Amino acid sequence: MDLTNRSFLKLLDYTPDEIEGLLDLAADLKAKKKAGIRHDALRGKNIALIFEKTSTRTRCSFEVAAHDLGMEVTYLDPSGSQIGKKESIADTARVLGRMFDGIEYRGYGQQIVEDLAHYAGVPVWNGLTNEFHPTQILADFLTIREHFGHLKGIHFVYFGDARYNMGNSLMVGCAKMGLYFTACAPKKYQPDAALVAECQKIAAETGATLTFEEDPAKAAQGADVLYTDVWVSMGEPVEVWAERINDLSAYQIDQKLMNIAGPHAVFMHCLPAFHDHKTTVGKEMGERFSRDAMEVTDEVFEGPQSIVFDEAENRMHTIKAVMAATLGYKG
Numbered sequence: 150m151d152l153t154n155r156s157f158l159k160l161l162d163y164t165p166d167e168i169e170g171l172l173d174l175a176a177d178l179k180a181k182k183k184a185g186i187r188h189d190a191l192r193g194k195n196i197a198l199i200f201e202k203t204s205t206r207t208r209c210s211f212e213v214a215a216h217d218l219g220m221e222v223t224y225l226d227p228s229g230s231q232i233g234k235k236e237s238i239a240d241t242a243r244v245l246g247r248m249f250d251g252i253e254y255r256g257y258g259q260q261i262v263e264d265l266a267h268y269a270g271v272p273v274w275n276g277l278t279n280e281f282h283p284t285q286i287l288a289d290f291l292t293i294r295e296h297f298g299h300l301k302g303i304h305f306v307y308f309g310d311a312r313y314n315m316g317n318s319l320m321v322g323c324a325k326m327g328l329y330f331t332a333c334a335p336k337k338y339q340p341d342a343a344l345v346a347e348c349q350k351i352a353a354e355t356g357a358t359l360t361f362e363e364d365p366a367k368a369a370q371g372a373d374v375l376y377t378d379v380w381v382s383m384g385e386p387v388e389v390w391a392e393r394i395n396d397l398s399a400y401q402i403d404q405k406l407m408n409i410a411g412p413h414a415v416f417m418h419c420l421p422a423f424h425d426h427k428t429t430v431g432k433e434m435g436e437r438f439s440r441d442a443m444e445v446t447d448e449v450f451e452g453p454q455s456i457v458f459d460e461a462e463n464r465m466h467t468i469k470a471v472m473a474a475t476l477g478y479k480g
């Protein structure tokens with residue numbers, strides 16, 4: 150597998166073998182790190198991290214991974230650059246491409262990160278857009294592989310708003326890697342028909358299946374992984390909360406739903422999660438709505454079937470693999 154100079158913008162651009170290769174590289178880099186073996190072969194390189202939306206995991210993963218690989222990092226925060234305001238994406242890309250060996254971008258429309266990659270002349274990595282969050286899926290799949298030993302044939306059920314970055318990317322990833330994917334959501338929260346059609350074509354080749362189900366109890370039957378995400382994503386207006394809670398309350402992952410799947414099933418979430426009222430937003434929402442108005446209960450989040458922190462750790466190892474592979478790391 151040679152991914153040198155490739156950008157990582159969405160999983161649709163990558164073959165199943167390339168995705169598997171990135172997961173293998175991540176597992177190898179993880180083992181090296183745990184064993185204290187140096188892997189800083191990218192010394193002397195510089196990368197830029199552009200964040201037009203906030204982040205904990207993604208930013209820290211890029212920074213720690215870059216440092217482990219021996220690279221220097223420049224962070225541009227949501228207010229600290231001219232991007233898209235005083236300067237076009239094309240101009241920004243051509244400037245940063247002259248200074249940096251790779252660029253991470255988190256922001257709004259997918260077209261922005263695609264344009265950045267088109268003009269930069271160096272690898273660009275998608276750290277989340279409205280449409281896709283591809284590095285998250287690598288972490289999720291590494292975690293599933295570690296837990297179950299394989300990806301093919303895993304019954305993967307996504308509950309909640311399935312037409313945004315997480316639902317879209319998980320559907321693409323499952324189609325590519327031969328999982329049995331179910332999106333469990335009301336009709337209006339199901340993924341876009343054009344993306345579904347594209348994924349159905351991929352699934353026909355990989356042995357994956359795609360199912361769309363409105364009944365949570367039916368969807369949970371036989372599930373190996375129950376996955377959810379926040380009901381209101383970054384950049385969406387606070388006004389949509391009431392509607393989301395009304396539409397999605399029945400899709401909350403609670404212990405009853407986990408029990409339908411059985412004790413072998415795991416709970417996953419990209420995080421950040423609303424599972425209690427200890428956060429500012431959680432507290433505000435708790436005061437405005439009922440305590441249960443969240444995508445997962447505290448019981449499940451904190452329970453023995455939850456593997457969310459293994460998943461969060463794997464963000465770092467998989468992002469490291471993406472940077473290493475696209476910047477020509479040779480071990």
Ligand code: CP
Binds near residue numbers: 205206207208420
């Ligand atoms: N999962 C994820 O992308 O987390 P952050 O928003 O904290 O980066």
Ligand code: NVA
Binds near residue numbers: 277379
């Ligand atoms: N759907 C969420 C994912 C966060 C990692 C968001 O876009 O805010």
